[in-house]
Amino acid sequence: xxxxxxxxxxxxxxxxxxxxxxxxxxxxxxxxxxxxxxxxxxxxxxxxxxxxxxxxxxxxxxxxxxxxxxxxxxxxxxxxxxxxxxxxxxxxxxxxxxxxxxxxxxxxxxxxxxxxxxxxxxxxxxxxxxxxxxxxxxxxxxxxxxxxxxxxxxxxxxxxxxxxxxxxxxxxxxxxxxxxxxxxxxxxxxxxxxxxxxxxxxxxxxxxxx
Amino acid sequence: xxxxxxxxxxxxxxxxxxxxxxxxxxxxxxxxxxxxxxxxxxxxxxxxxxxxxxxxxxxxxxxxxxxxxxxxxxxxxxxxxxxxxxxxxxxxxxxxxxxxxxxxxxxxxxxxxxxxxxxxxxxxxxxxxxxxxxxxxxxxxxxxxxxxxxxxxxxxxxxxxxxxxxxxxxxxxxxxxxxxxxxxxxxxxxxxxxxxxxxxxxxxxxxxxxxxxxxxxxxxxxxxxxxxxxxxxxxxxxxxxxxxxxxxxxxxxxxxxxxxxxxxxxxxxxxxxxxxxxxxxxxxxxxxxxxxxxxxxxxxxxxxxxxxxxxxxxxxxxxxxxxxxxxxxxxxxxxxxxxxxxxxxxxxxxxxxxxxxxxxxxxxxxxxxxxxxxxxxxxxxxxxxxxxxxxxxxxxxxxxxxxxxxxxxxxxxxxxxxxxxxxxxxxxxxxxxxxxxxxxxxxxxxxxxxxxxxx
Numbered sequence: 314x315x316x317x318x319x320x321x322x323x324x325x326x327x328x329x330x331x332x333x334x335x336x337x338x339x340x341x342x343x344x345x346x347x348x349x350x351x352x353x354x355x356x357x358x359x360x361x362x363x364x365x366x367x368x369x370x371x372x373x374x375x376x377x378x379x380x381x382x383x384x385x386x387x388x389x390x391x392x393x394x395x396x397x398x399x400x401x402x403x404x405x406x407x408x409x410x411x412x413x414x415x416x417x418x419x420x421x422x423x424x425x426x427x428x429x430x431x432x433x434x435x436x437x438x439x440x441x442x443x444x445x446x447x448x449x450x451x452x453x454x455x456x457x458x459x460x461x462x463x464x465x466x467x468x469x470x471x472x473x474x475x476x477x478x479x480x481x482x483x484x485x486x487x488x489x490x491x492x493x494x495x496x497x498x499x500x501x502x503x504x505x506x507x508x509x510x511x512x513x514x515x516x517x518x519x520x521x522x523x
Numbered sequence: 524x525x526x527x528x529x530x531x532x533x534x535x536x537x538x539x540x541x542x543x544x545x546x547x548x549x550x551x552x553x554x555x556x557x558x559x560x561x562x563x564x565x566x567x568x569x570x571x572x573x574x575x576x577x578x579x580x581x582x583x584x585x586x587x588x589x590x591x592x593x594x595x596x597x598x599x600x601x602x603x604x605x606x607x608x609x610x611x612x613x614x615x616x617x618x619x620x621x622x623x624x625x626x627x628x629x630x631x632x633x634x635x636x637x638x639x640x641x642x643x644x645x646x647x648x649x650x651x652x653x654x655x656x657x658x659x660x661x662x663x664x665x666x667x668x669x670x671x672x673x674x675x676x677x678x679x680x681x682x683x684x685x686x687x688x689x690x691x692x693x694x695x696x697x698x699x700x701x702x703x704x705x706x707x708x709x710x711x712x713x714x715x716x717x718x719x720x721x722x723x724x725x726x727x728x729x730x731x732x733x734x735x736x737x738x739x740x741x742x743x744x745x746x747x748x749x750x751x752x753x754x755x756x757x758x759x760x761x762x763x764x765x766x767x768x769x770x771x772x773x774x775x776x777x778x779x780x781x782x783x784x785x786x787x788x789x790x791x792x793x794x795x796x797x798x799x800x801x802x803x804x805x806x807x808x809x810x811x812x813x814x815x816x817x818x819x820x821x822x823x824x825x826x827x828x829x830x831x832x833x834x835x836x837x838x839x840x841x842x843x844x845x846x847x848x849x850x851x852x853x854x855x856x857x858x859x860x861x862x863x864x865x866x867x868x869x870x871x872x873x874x875x876x877x878x879x880x881x882x883x884x885x886x887x888x889x890x891x892x893x894x895x896x897x898x899x900x901x902x903x904x905x906x907x908x909x910x911x912x913x914x915x916x917x918x919x920x921x922x923x924x925x926x927x928x929x930x931x932x933x934x935x936x937x938x939x940x941x942x943x944x945x946x947x948x949x950x951x952x953x954x955x956x957x958x959x960x961x962x963x964x965x966x967x968x969x970x971x972x973x974x975x976x977x978x
Contacts, residue, residue, distance in 0.1 A: 329765040331798055335772025338791055342779050375760075402764060423768045427775040475750030477742070509749055516756070 320347035321438045324367035326358040328376040355379025359387045369434050374401040382415050389416035396437050405519020406451035419443035459502045468495040470521040473512045544728045551721025562710045565703045571634025572696045578626040583685045585619040590678050597671045605662045613655050620648050643684050762809045766802035827887050834877040844882045852891035864929040871922040872900035872949040880904025894955050901948035906941045
């Protein structure tokens with residue numbers, strides 16, 4: 314395949330119109346990169362990918378109607394060679410891990426990639442991987458940590474919504490005591506002092522969404 | 524936004540503590556009442572034997588008087604005095620006997636009358652009158668020797684019997700007294716123990732109860748705060764941050780175009796500036812939203828006044844609509860969640876009135892009723908066709924959807940009345956339960972104020 318001959322075809326997925334427009338403006342000026350489509354959520358992203366079969370997809374992670382990680386999974390299951398860059402504002406190691414496991418080749422932050430973004434697109438197209446240094450450090454730092462179980466994540470996001478143990482117990486159809494057990498396990502795994510701290514840490518690390 | 528539970532749930536543990544508290548108070552008081560009952564019983568028994576003793580002593584005294592008098596009469600050997608005095612003597616003695624009997628039957632119910640008492644009394648009542656008759660007969664016949672003999676011999680057994688009765692009852696009194704003193708001491712000990720133990724336990728449990736209640740309330744506040752912070756973070760991320768990042772990409776694109784493709788750069792810069800202005804507007808709305816929920820201090824009326832002033836600033840002084848605010852009923856603090864939504868509706872309606880209605884006069888009316896809270900915002904502006912706003916696409920205009928959502932969130936009813944050329948009136952009515960703020964007079968309000976201004 315001759316990559317010099319034709320431009321890198323790019324799909325931009327982001328729920329915020331101004332981001333799509335900004336990235337679009339960046340790409341439009343380049344000779345070797347071409348914008349072939351945009352999508353505002355995960356579902357649209359999967360359809361757009363089918364329609365355009367882009368070389369590289371820039372994927373936001375926090376979106377309504379199928380989030381970025383699920384969209385990456387869906388696209389990669391259909392097109393295993395799809396090259397996807399997760400482009401987000403979240404530095405959380407857990408979210409990064411999920412995106413990378415889903416099949417993203419790169420994990421970049423919107424704040425820091427204005428100048429680099431085009432180079433990153435070229436690099437990923439050439440088969441390289443890129444992880445933002447800050448995120449890479451976070452990933453390394455928590456590499457040996459015990460991961461939260463699915464149930465613990467469920468309990469934690471319920472806490473983040475402001476629910477008491479009793480309400481959580483009712484919602485998940487388990488006993489108060491079980492919820493308490495989950496909570497203390499969550500606190501120890503995250504190294505949190507209390508519930509509020511646990512929620513803050515979990516949001517920061519991308520364990521739960523807002 | 525999620526409404527916090529308006530019904531305060533204290534949970535099973537606190538309910539149990541509360542029940543224990545009540546049980547302890549009732550139990551402690553019950554114990555005291557029981558001890559006092561025992562004390563009363565003791566006193567009654569003691570009174571019973573004392574009264575018996577008094578009765579028998581009186582009887583003994585009148586018996587002795589009777590004996591003494593007869594002795595004197597027998598010594599004087601005066602038949603006529605003997606005959607005249609016999610009757611009063613008999614009467615006095617029988618009366619005394621009757622009084623004694625009456626005293627015995629009127630004893631407190633628990634009193635056990637000495638078993639020898641009634642037979643003695645009976646013996647006195649039956650024997651003495653016949654003895655007296657016999658002695659009077661002997662005196663008439665002039666046999667004073669026989670009279671004296673009878674006085675000294677026949678009255679003796681009765682006197683002995685009575686004396687032994689006095690002794691027996693006296694002994695009984697002493698016994699009862701010792702017993703009563705012992706019992707009363709025990710009662711005293713029990714009371715002295717029961718009162719402080721009950722008081723201390725009640726105090727401890729009540730203190731725990733108060734502490735747990737306070738903790739639970741703080742916990743609820745905490746949960747609300749987390750909720751609030753989450754919302755603020757999302758709001759910031761959704762609007763300001765994303766817009767800025769988008770703008771930065773646009774500006775980077777402008778930077779990439781310069782200096783070679785200056786014309787294109789200028790064009791793109793123009794777009795970026797328009798987008799920037801849009802972002803500022805979005806940001807302002809978001810901040811206004813946040814402020815409405817974060818700035819919970821101050822009541823609705825005050826907030827409406829401030830808001831109308833802010834909105835009026837968008838006008839040249841001369842053309843600013845006249846704003847009037849009416850309050851009906853006694854102004855009361857609204858529950859935070861409710862205040863937030865009522866204020867949201869008021870803001871939307873007032874913004875519409877100021878920005879779109881071209882009104883000359885705008886009125887806001889807040890009614891604090893016993894069973895409802897009502898907000899009315901009306902203007903004399905251009906109005907709109909209600910049928911248009913009901914159509915798909917049209918309903919979003921003027922923030923109608925948002926107002927309806929807010930009204931639904933707090934279980935209120937929203938009525939929007941408008942006609943082209945005839946102004947607009949928005950009325951929000953909220954039924955009471957939970958609308959007003961609970962007040963906890965003993966607790967510092969500072970503990971419960973929101974401190975969620977920083978994300």
